[in-house]
Amino acid sequence: MKITNSSIKQLLNHYKEISVLTKIKAVLEWDLNVNLPPKAAEGRAGQVEYLANQLTALWKKKEFVDLLKKANTNLDKLNEDEKAIVRNLNYANKYYSRIPEEIIAEKEKVTAKAFMVWQKARSENKFRDFLPSLKEIVRLNQIIAKHLEYKENPYDALLDLFEPELTAKHTAELFGIIKPALIDLIKRIQKSKDYQSESPLVDGKFIYPQPEQKHLSQFLMSKMGFDTAAGRMDISAHPFTTSLDQFDVRITTRYLEKDFRDSYSSTVHETGHALYEQEASPEYAQTPLEGGVSFGIHEAMSRFWENMVGKNPEFIRFMSPVFQSFFPEQLSGLTENEFVRLFNLVKPSFIRIEADEVTYSLHIILRFELENALMSGELKPEDAGETWREKSKELFGIVPETDSQGVLQDVHWSYGAMGYFPSYALGNLYGAQLLARMKDSVDFDKDLSKGKLGRIHSWLKENIHVHGSKYLPEELLIKATGKPLDPKYFIEYLEKKYSKIYSL
């Protein structure tokens, strides 16, 4: 990275403080999720709030904002790295500079309460109890969208916060292509003579002890190339990955005693995120080019490893004797093909986070359509529960009986996040396109059949990881694959994989 412009040097200096403070906050949040004793919740919330306020002040600091303005007027004099720095600072700064403080404060107040209300409403299955919170959150997001400015659709302004430059129109086009294809594929899979929706190995009769699951997770992380001297693995209720420093990238997983596939998938998924963070070019550390570029590209990495590698039939065949060595009594006598299906069961279901690779994107499409309609005002919050059920019927052919299985299942709205969900499905599309290109130079299935992950890892490192957030998502994808995002790769990938597994 070559920085010659003096304004940019000053911006980098200021950003360094933002970066340090952001990582300090990440330490507290990691600890909150992994270690916090119950009575410490309030105290820790106060500590995190203090740091959040400090961070807001740094982003809004006049000297910094002025410098950034100045840099924006001199873009033609900047080199590529410098331009990327200004662009990323503009993105990050947008939220703080355009939205009035009282709106941010009101949203914080509303969501602090909404999370509690949501927890209770979900446990009691009462959407009407959460409805007042949802109304407030939609209203505030509409105001925020107005302040952030958008060309066509208020939802655009929110999508852009999570996936730079993504619009509702483009998302609708992409999803419009994959939706019928997925619905059709699922139907064909369900009609297959080989179809099975459950496995006797995870029906509760067998126990997969935590220590063995942990060793399996460590085996996978090591095989994937996670640098254990620059990170760690712990346990939390909801697996996540976080960077406390360029050399301190931590993942969490969880161990379900009755189903070892859960920790298998979580560990591979989170390690996929972690490799992206660990392998960004060191010169980007503590600059606006540090870390992954977007939620969509991050999910592309994690879901690539989880599904395209971790559940690849050849890799599962390679792993079969490994699984059996960890769980000899539970898994004895299982054939390789049975293992392949065990990890690739396809089944329409209510809960997104338990969904398989094929049905998953439909869960996202449901949320996208709902959020888009809520933001435009077409859909009233009071009708969200009913609309959820209708869409579930359309997409999956099944209707949730309770709100907890439907409109109340996700935490995201309760903390005010709308526009986040599409990143998940986008990750699937990015990943499939990367895979297609990777296969030009990597003998993917053959490597996986031998358990060799080195060339796959290197390809992702060179084409994605090292770039940190220097390129915007679409730019990065074009650089890596030569083409803009095309959903056909994802459909082709699923068709080919599942046709083989289920003899379609």
Added chain:
Amino acid sequence: MKITNSSIKQLLNHYKEISVLTKIKAVLEWDLNVNLPPKAAEGRAGQVEYLANQLTALWKKKEFVDLLKKANTNLDKLNEDEKAIVRNLNYANKYYSRIPEEIIAEKEKVTAKAFMVWQKARSENKFRDFLPSLKEIVRLNQIIAKHLEYKENPYDALLDLFEPELTAKHTAELFGIIKPALIDLIKRIQKSKDYQSESPLVDGKFIYPQPEQKHLSQFLMSKMGFDTAAGRMDISAHPFTTSLDQFDVRITTRYLEKDFRDSYSSTVHETGHALYEQEASPEYAQTPLEGGVSFGIHEAMSRFWENMVGKNPEFIRFMSPVFQSFFPEQLSGLTENEFVRLFNLVKPSFIRIEADEVTYSLHIILRFELENALMSGELKPEDAGETWREKSKELFGIVPETDSQGVLQDVHWSYGAMGYFPSYALGNLYGAQLLARMKDSVDFDKDLSKGKLGRIHSWLKENIHVHGSKYLPEELLIKATGKPLDPKYFIEYLEKKYSKIYSL
């Protein structure tokens, strides 16, 4: 707590920010000691340094310093709580307000390097390699003492940082009384027909697995009344206790496979610290009256539990079958009296942190005499190694063959701390005086013989813990026992206990 004075209210407001930031720093330091991946050391150091600078700025903030000055001129108008708040702020502020910034900066620079130099010098047994660092540290501490001001002795200014109002003269008087008594007692113990210095149970033949040691530690914490909803226990190389919030007090311990007594003592010791922090009056949280008042009183609590409770012969008798249930094969056939001696071996040794309850204070006296002479200039740093050997001969009758067993053994000097050691021995003296008074209302040995810790815990809670740092150490001791510190209680306690164990 009743605060009516408006200046005090403003001071409390400002202090709240200091408190939050101090706890945030404590989270990062706890994580550093418990979790940090090796490559993250530099990044974490930067994060901690950032917070330390923020804290210094808060302590030096002009509005705050002016308010504090104003409060000091109106002391007669303040109530007891308000006076204590001003006093504690004066103490904490002294270091920042009196010492020039360039001296603090120079000390930080010197000690950052000194720690590395010390580690290498200790591992290579070369005091002369550490000598230049020691010279710098003594010189800087002499300058610091001058800035902090003192009446008689430069060492006073340093002692006062760790134990408010303690002087070298008073420490010398106290130590002058216990020194000959301890030397004499040790000699008599060594001549006893029952004397043994080693136990066959911890000679390396037996293994005490970590999971059982952990369960034993949890059993002890629970029995002592540690609130597990407001704290936790983890593992670190050097056991410690830290408060990340009033409801988040964390201890660490460590497990030596060949000696279960190590984790037993550490856990009881650290839980003693933790109870003091957990049980300070909640109204003191985030005020200058939060937490324990001094290092000496903190060591009084931890060493009270470790030695006076944890190694009490009656309690060891009660624990004997518990130990045997955790380690049935290793400890079968051991009599209660053998257990009592196993936990109360007395033996002159070189290493302070491995010392028993009787010899321990002599290790502290050695360091006190050395530091005092270094600070006054009577002793030149180049002669510290030789003086150490002479004093070791005088106090223990043995001479360390290497610097690592002598003058290089402790980490404290390498990070610039002089005046810290006496707190440890002071803790023993405070503890024995508290015990004598406690026995007026608590049937101490009888309770311990039944494993009942409730009344002992309640007495400490009511007389020490709840007061947080409202009273200075001597004031607190007088409040609890009716008398100023008298070392006779410690001598009487040891005489009585060890006469019985070794039939003196």
